[in-house]
Amino acid sequence: MTIAIIGAGNMGGAVLAGLLEAGHSPESVIVVEAREEQAAALREKHGIRTLPATDAAAEADVVVLAVKPYGVVPVLQSIASALREGTTVVSLAAGVPTSAMEPAVPDGVSVVRVMPNTPALVGEGMSAVAGGAKATPEAVAAAADLMGAVGKVVTVPESQIDAVTAISGSGPAYVFLVAEAWIEAGVHLGLTRDDATTLVIQTLTGSAKLLESGTHPAILREQVTSPGGTTAAALGALEKGGLRAAFLEATRAAYVRSQELS
Ligand SMILES: NC(=O)C1=CN([C@@H]2O[C@H](COP(=O)(O)OP(=O)(O)OC[C@H]3O[C@@H](n4cnc5c(N)ncnc54)[C@H](O)[C@@H]3O)[C@@H](O)[C@H]2O)C=CC1
Numbered sequence: 197m198t199i200a201i202i203g204a205g206n207m208g209g210a211v212l213a214g215l216l217e218a219g220h221s222p223e224s225v226i227v228v229e230a231r232e233e234q235a236a237a238l239r240e241k242h243g244i245r246t247l248p249a250t251d252a253a254a255e256a257d258v259v260v261l262a263v264k265p266y267g268v269v270p271v272l273q274s275i276a277s278a279l280r281e282g283t284t285v286v287s288l289a290a291g292v293p294t295s296a297m298e299p300a301v302p303d304g305v306s307v308v309r310v311m312p313n314t315p316a317l318v319g320e321g322m323s324a325v326a327g328g329a330k331a332t333p334e335a336v337a338a339a340a341d342l343m344g345a346v347g348k349v350v351t352v353p354e355s356q357i358d359a360v361t362a363i364s365g366s367g368p369a370y371v372f373l374v375a376e377a378w379i380e381a382g383v384h385l386g387l388t389r390d391d392a393t394t395l396v397i398q399t400l401t402g403s404a405k406l407l408e409s410g411t412h413p414a415i416l417r418e419q420v421t422s423p424g425g426t427t428a429a430a431l432g433a434l435e436k437g438g439l440r441a442a443f444l445e446a447t448r449a450a451y452v453r454s455q456e457l458s
């Protein structure tokens with residue numbers, strides 16, 4: 197199977213690295229990248245080919261679109277005549293519905309929309325996959341397989357992609373903001389910035405692993421919370437500060453913004 201990646205920045209670059217790591221041969225992956233310096237660096241690092249978009253599209257069984265959202269439809273229009281029947285187009289772009297992409301491709305080409313997130317850069321991504329109206333089940337499965345190279349995958353109806361964007365697409369930024377605030381809080385308490393950073397990152401990593409064990413978050417939280425103790429004092433302050441309400445509001449804002457962008 198030949199995979200063409202159009203746009204090898206953060207997301208496209210992560211998918212490229214994940215595919216090669218998962219055992220795809222460099223000969224089976226073609227990159228289309230507007231920045232020649234980046235294209236040359238990827239050729240050098242991975243031994244892959246870079247080609248003009250139409251040449252890559254003509255060879256590909258799967259075309260991954262990882263350009264900025266405004267570039268998606270123009271790129272599809274520019275490669276449409278080169279796409280063969282049976283090709284799958286997988287778009288990673290936020291806010292571009294399959295209904296906007298499907299008119300740009302010939303009949304017999306499946307369009308699948310994916311919402312990934314940046315931990316894909318380290319093989320720990322979370323992607324949701326949604327097939328367009330004309331996508332075959334095989335095409336949806338191929339997209340899920342592709343994103344499986346850089347993390348976990350769920351399949352959802354496209355109507356839920358805005359909610360996915362609000363939860364996992366934008367989600368890493370929520371964690372990074374919390375980490376930033378938490379580290380600064382440690383510095384306020386007199387820790388060195390290095391120590392505070394180590395304490396926070398390892399606490400996040402260890403807690404994420406405990407969550408992965410499948411125990412409900414409320415039970416894990418109770419295990420940390422002695423009656424009348426330090427955690428109870430901190431949690432009381434977080435509740436008073438409106439943490440839960442802030443999460444509801446934040447994700448609602450991302451959801452609404454995702455709908456607006458579409
Ligand atoms: N960064 C994020 O957290 C997420 C990004 N996405 C989506 O992924 C897509 C890519 O985002 P990033 O990787 O962050 O952007 P980026 O700016 O890092 O990468 C885009 C790449 O496409 C290249 N490019 C632009 N036009 C091109 C063209 N016509 N032909 C070939 N290459 C072209 C650019 O040179 C650049 O390397 C966007 O549509 C975004 O909505 C989706 C979910 C999360």
Ligand SMILES: O=C(O)[C@@H]1CCC=N1
Nearest residue numbers: 290361364365366367
């Ligand atoms: O902020 C954004 O619009 C994109 C979508 C999900 C993550 N980044």
